[in-house]
Amino acid sequence: MAHSVRCISKDGTLFVMAADTTDIVETARRLHHTSKVCSAALGRLLTGCSFMGQLLKGNDDTVTLRVKGGGEAGVVVAVADSDGNVKGYIENPNVELPLNSKGKLDVGGAVGKDGYITVMRDLGLKEPYIGQTPLVSGEIAEDITAYYAMSEQTPTVCALGVLVNPDLTIAVAGGFMVQLLPTADSEAIDRVEKCIQDIPAVTTMLAEGLTPLDICRKVLSEFELEQLDESFPEYRCDCSRDRVARALVTLGKEELLSMAQDEFTEVNCHFCNKKYKFTPAEIKALAKS
Ligand SMILES: [Zn+2]
Incomplete structure (x- = not known):
């Protein structure tokens, strides 16, 4: 610590x-x-x-x-x-x-x-x-x-x-x-x-x-x-699947629909390198929201 x-x-x-x-x-x-x-x-x-x-x-x-x-x-x-x-x-x-x-x-x-x-x-x-x-x-x-x-x-x-x-x-x-x-x-x-x-x-x-x-x-x-x-501060990343999903939404519908063509979409957190995977169905759902 x-x-x-x-x-x-x-x-x-x-x-x-x-x-x-x-x-x-x-x-x-x-x-x-x-x-x-x-x-x-x-x-x-x-x-x-x-x-x-x-x-x-x-x-x-x-x-x-x-x-x-x-x-x-x-x-x-x-x-x-x-x-x-x-x-x-x-x-x-x-x-x-x-x-x-x-x-x-x-x-x-x-x-x-x-x-x-x-x-x-x-x-x-x-x-x-x-x-x-x-x-x-x-x-x-x-x-x-x-x-x-x-x-x-x-x-x-x-x-x-x-x-x-x-x-x-x-x-x-x-x-x-x-x-x-x-x-x-x-x-x-x-x-x-x-x-x-x-x-x-x-x-x-x-x-x-x-x-x-x-x-x-x-x-x-x-x-x-x-x-x-x-x-006693620590190295702390507060990323979550929810946050990553919200960030994806800001890319816009067109970009998301093009990403939905991929087998899956993987997003890396810049701060902790945690990987978040999204299926095409999940990406499509985000495009709709
Ligand atoms: Zn993180």
Whole structure:
């Protein structure tokens, strides 16, 4: 199970979340058979999306992050609920690239930076709330930080990391996100910047056995923190035969009748790769509805 912790500073100027999402990213890897760099790209987005999900107010709200940077890996998508449970996919999960100049998995190279990060919040209203900002690096965490700064005017520090074992399993994955509250003055901002200057990589802290709460405290060593809550989110797909059938209906009558000529129709869920089979009679029934 993943483990996520949320703290607020006692002076009320900021809050911080940290999570160990190793299990979530390992599940994603098993479902999507991702290469190392694609595990890192998808894992970072899943972790960031889980944080953003936990910031939703309504129980049934969801948030979708979509990153399209023009790189070989294609579009990367993650969807989270308000408990931080998350699912996602990456368009081309097999992309392999040499390590970047820092000796790290080249997530920015695989994702590309010629495009946008799109945030869609479904808050149960008629229309979802949609925000979009240009990608900064395709490294995901920087792009989420820039999204918050530009689109929501919320000063945010976000760090996300995935460490992959030689056998492609996930060694550790996780991240942290600091957000300044409207009560924060420039002095608080200076203090945060001073705190995060020499922070080790998230994967280093997790590999050393630090818990999410330890990470919150290490990241904001200058602040006295109070734990607000903790949660245990997981990789969760909520697909069902009903949902797939409803999606098929949106293809329109003509398309469905042409599909009914096939021996059977198989639909794969993008998020969990579950297969749903429909007979020609079932497809015809959908065409009529
Ligand atoms: Zn599914």
